Amino acid sequence: METAQKLNDTAQTNPAARMAQEPETMNQRIPYPERTIGKPLCDDPKMSMRNVDVFYGDSQAIYGVDLDIGKNEVIALIGPSGCGKSTFLRCLNRMNDTIDICKVKGSFMLEQDNIYDPKLDVVELRARVGMVFQKPNPFPKSIYENVAYGPRLHGLANKKFELDEIVESSLRKAGLWDEVKDRLDQPGTGLSGGQQQRLCIARSIAVSPEVVLMDEPCSALDPIATAKIEELIDELSGQYTIAIVTHSMQQAARVSQRTAYFHLGRLIEVNDTNTVFTAPEHALTEAYITGRFG
Amino acid sequence: MQAGNLVLLLVALGAVFYFFGWRRSYAVSAPLGGVRHLHSLPGYYASLAAVWCVLPALALLGLWLIIDDAVIRTNLMASLPSSIQPANEVDYNLLLNQIRNVAGGALNPAFVPAEVVAAAEQLVAMQARNQQMMSIAFVSIAVLGGVWGWSRVQPRLRARQQVESVMKWMLMGSATVAILTTLGIVLSVLFESIRFFQKVSPVEFLFGLQWSPQIALRADQVGATGAFGAVPLFAGTLLISFIAMCVAVPVGLMSAIYLAEYAHRNVRAWAKPILEILAGVPTVVYGFFAALTVAPAIRGFGESMGLTVASESALAAGLVMGIMIIPFISSLADDVITAVPRAMRDGSLALGATQSETIKRVVIPAALPGIMGGILLAVSRAIGETMIVVMAAGLAANLTANPLEAVTTITVQIVTLLVGDQEFDSAKTLAAFALGLMLFIVTLGLNVIALKIVKKYREQYE
Ligand SMILES: Nc1ncnc2c1ncn2[C@@H]1O[C@H](COP(=O)(O)OP(=O)(O)O)[C@@H](O)[C@H]1O
């Protein structure tokens, strides 16, 4: 806290000096905490990660992260670009398996199941842990086929009407049904950016996942589409466990109950969202949320 | 001097004026305080001087070479003594040839009248004078132009713009030459085809089932009437292309999928170049491979099973042509498959699809238009392919769908029609142009459609 105070003083008394400082030198002045500050663990976790290290080739992207994600909570992962938020998120449904040079260490539990157990079926895992990406990526198929894709893969519907039901309820949950119900056979790529992203959310909840991972789902969208997605996340929050990476602190504040702050591959602080934004405990967190680097 | 030597000399002169232009641009900029006070960089002034030296001289040379022959000829013939003045055009040409041959040393002067010998001597003299005058005019234009360009080097001269526009015109000229050449070829094929269709009706050509393009030497000859029904050729071409595509499409596509989706980077690094080597094998090599290795093997195999197989079966030619096309399809398909954004694959994998499900349900459907375009391009190559079928397919125009029989193709027939001594206005020779026109129309159509599809597909992801 003291260091942060000093930093604050210099910054206030001499703005020019602050401008001249390299972010790195600022970071070096504030030491990392011994262990994550706040409440990284929960009583009733949906997912729990311990001692997570991630490497891309020889360079390490995540350093010894411990984190629990509670049942039906929305947790926001924030931090400067390149601090490893996406990397961490992609470990949770083993999307990092698709990157050759990526090596993941540590323990990852989804309730009682070890995610990285070689005997565990990654197909099943990804049905339980869905993902929404930064850029909307609907398949070049019809809106209906986009949503029906997952249920078809996992054989969730035997009859056409069952599939219809799944498609409709998923689109309803994603708040898209009224906008597209008359043109389900038209290509999903023809929707607007915000609609596409909601389609992608509908697509991932169509397989009834337990956890939904979202990697900056609004960063390619305009403010109105963003507001709609945030509303949607709010509605989904009771039924699904959601981990959302975001660059917008307002967004984190609006949708999440807990917030985790990452810095250069380390998990600095995890706390109730309110606490993080009003009374951050660690100086790095404070520096970030007051906009001193990002 | 010969025109070739003149051009070499011109290059040297251009370099000299480049150098002087460069020097002068520095000289005129010195009082102003350096080259940054010039309108353009010194290189532009230098180029402009060189351009003024080279281009007018080249234009002069071109014009001169186009007209000098006609001028010499008219002067020569006009100066002939009236005793040997030709009476008509045929005589005129005959005499002219005689004179030229004597002048060139191809005809012994003892065999021709003295007037002709005299004319030949005059021709030699005129040609020498022509060369001289041309060299002098050429060099003086080059030097004058260069000096003019050099003298124009002034600080305010907009040399950059002028050099740019010269460049633009030169590039445009090259493009025009390419386009005009193509147009010329197309038109000449078209006109010859029209001549053919005056002798043979288009209906017979397009729908006739009989192809035997011999023309009677005597009226009472056996088989005197040639038949120009091209359907057997179209059918043969299609049969062989079909067999080729049956080989090339599955193998090419699957190897592309393997390389793009499954192969480790290291495997890809050596497998792709090897496929490209396959594409670089000259088709004549594939041709004798087909004729000497594959065809006998198929024949032997077929006979061991009790089938009659022609020694020049459509199957052999088609198989080898298919192998030739594999790298073509696989590299085009590889391009479109790798162009499918990674986000598509991630989206599918994140829903719990396996890799092969992702490929089958997302990647291939997304890449399909591009793949179809690639296949159409490959078909048009198969149809136009000549060397393999000339060596491995037959000459007999059988109308059959049996791949074990010999068939012939459009390209094979064009080659056989034109090999050997021809009369240039017989239907037999002109038929080659009509076939060529058909081939051109079909491949052009296929290419246009294919490129449209591929382009549309590209736009989808931009
Ligand atoms: N595919 C990859 N290959 C190599 N390094 C990567 C890859 N993806 C991310 N990284 C590195 O890992 C670090 C964390 O990246 P990332 O998780 O994308 O950060 P964030 O999402 O927080 O912006 C960065 O330093 C980045 O350069």
Ligand SMILES: [Mg+2]
């Ligand atoms: Mg990221």
